[in-house]
Amino acid sequence: MHIKDRTFIISGGASGLGLATVRDLHSHGGYVAILDLNAENGAKVVSELGPRVMFFEVDVTSTPTIEAAVAGTAVWIKETNAALGGIIPAAGVGMPGKLIDRHNEPIPIERLDFVININLRGTLDLIRLALPLLSTNTPTKPDGERGVIVMVSSSAAFDGQPGQVAYAASKGAVRSLTLPLARDLAPLGIRAMTIAPSYFESNMTAQMSDKVRASLERVLEFPKRPGKGDDFALMVRQIIENVMMNGETIRLDGATRMPSKL
Template identity: 45%
Template structure:
């Protein structure tokens, strides 16, 4: 897919991996719609990235009306949406039983699945409905690309990650059937499963904690860079034969129990 002057939607686009992706997409010549919840940070991001080619929309990814409305507004302001990158998510930690033998809060498990899994599916299905009506592009005759964000926790979840691992494992499992569903419409679906990434949240942790996270990374022995995630998103978007795949981005990391 030719990214130049096409429009991308990035959920969770105001921070972390989403922010890095938005920067990379703008540098690649795309118009970018940021779907996030923080109005103040959203305004800052639009100023940083350029108001002529970037727009912020306050969107709860689980809200069908909010997503539909934002997709319509983004199309009017920025043009046809050809790429959706789902980065919005949360990562709470809780053991199934705490130290006193009490069960974990069921509502927290439901909230994690709702935002990470249902939110990803909601944005993907609604965006796909828009993309399916667009004219085909290029020799591949594709209409759009969806890139979802899982995690290595979806494969080797650690102690306390039951909710998070379940949500990310479900996104991994969602990838191939969604790609098959959308293939007749010329829409590709892929997923990135990052390892320990150097997002601002993680970098704010004590150095001892960061060192412990890096310990099991094989090579290069460091945190992943958000920019490396963004580069992979761009490659997925541009490589028309890449479809239905989940790609680990983790320096050969396999997570230990804790």
């Protein structure tokens, strides 16, 4: 699929890996609808990139705010005539915590809900609400493609660390749903792919302690650095442009495997 003159919906697009993807798709001629809770950051991105970017203040755990953003994107698409090309649910949180603490107290269920509702429910909710904008596209030649979905899992879906039960559960679910989603949407000419980044520079990893960061840096293979937003955005672009990428989760980790102990 060509990026130029197509619209892409990106949740979590006002910062981190989502913002890197916004910048990359915009630089290749795409239109981007940013869905994010941080209105201040969103306004800055729109001011910087100009009229091919639209911001919608969205809480991905709130269906009405997603519905409003999708409806607004539909109106924008009619104005620009830039059909929706892809959905990229990139909003995510970590919030580590073991199920039982050192005082033998179970973790509050609200903490589990917070992680799972953003990382999993928010992903599925955005996809289901935006899909009608993809499924009604005119199929492109020669394969009859209508669009692509690029989801975000994590290396935690494969080798989660202590304290990552909720996070690994949410990201593992995204990994697991990739193939059935691709199969569901294949008759419509819509692809579904997932990227599973390892240790990347992001707002989430910026909150890590020095001890955790040092433990991760010790197990890096090659390159000997955390991933950068540009690395992630390039992978998104390659998925969009390569029609044979479908139904799979790609580890983007430089051969890194997370250690069992910090």
